[in-house]
Amino acid sequence: MFIFIVSSDCKSNMSVPRSPPAADSYQQGCIRMTLENADLWKSFHNIGTEMIITKHGRRVFPHCSVSLTGLQPFANYIIMMDMVPEDSFKYKWKKNQWEVAGKAEPQPPCRTYMHPDSPATGSHWMKQSLSFLKVKLTNNTLDQHGHIILHSMHRYFPRFHVIQADSPYTVRWGPFQTFSFPETTFTAVTAYQNPKITKLKIDHNPFAKGFREGGTHSHGKRCRNGSPPAKRATLDRKALCSSPPDLQRMPSTSQSAQAEKNQASVQPSSKEGHLSAWAVEQDPSERLHTEPLELHEYDYSCEEQMVPASMAYQPYRLVEYTRFPFPSNDVDPAHALAHPPPHTLSTAEHGAQQQPTYHHHGNAADWSQYPLFSYSCW
DNA sequence: TCCTCTAACACTTTTGAATCGC
């Protein structure tokens, strides 16, 4: 498993690879990732981001767009993304707020989405921002399309992996770093619960223009079963105007460390036309790693490093390693509810807490017993 | 009864093939 070292200087060599690092891995610690649409993410995060998941897959909105610096221009990298449980709870939307509804269900197979441009040189990745627009979320555990599988009413956050490798077949041996951004945490839902989120999505998502108030599309046109115009939309808008901020509070967020030591194997495959866009599925017990996320003043780049260490396997991220600090380490949901979640933070507070976390592995081979990708989904 | 999920709906945006002009 892993121990975690927090560094305030990316140039600090905090990683302790247990095997000789790759010849050119010395620069790994300087890779920086920036969330491109952080303001939009923050807007959603302040309310409590919800992501629709459907049987056939739904895109993420806001979509994940990041930029990279500090890569070696001529070295090849593979960029990957996966979704990690925020905590070990299941939630429900009750009386205009999220409440803990019990323990999380067993995690579905973990899938990793590889950016379609992968592999590409560092100069390519640094040339422009990377968009993960095509990532789709599903609640279908039998999904065959490579979509990322999530549980509804559970909280997740996306995680990005920068792996120095020439091909998907060698990612396991390449040095890599992992990044995540606190404001990208979301609750997976099959239907929107918080009307504020609905409004925000309609305002920002071009595909939802037809649902904009005053738009060309009339909700009254709905004719299935002769049903009346969308009553819910009206109610929701009313709720938007009346619900106090406190009602939008999210339950507590917590982070737990999670690591594994199972056999790894890399089996990239593609059924969507090209090899570069594939997802890798992992058994829940074989998650790449789930790291504690520390809080620092930051500009959306990453400072945290992680090195392999010997720890007991944790099926969920340990609450002790909370990304958002709480007065107590008590994991009692009821207790957790008593504390304002990240979504209730004011903008100023939020800004102070918004920083991605960064995990540096000197070489993926160092933790080959902690599989990055245990098996492919196709 | 309550909660969650699914499918159909009307609409917009995106995509890509076909066409046109230089």
Added chain:
DNA sequence: AGCGATTCAAAAGTGTTAGAGG
């Protein structure tokens, strides 16, 4: 013939909501 710009239809994607199911 080759290239770029334009057009247009099909595909993809969106939130809403009634109804099904647990």
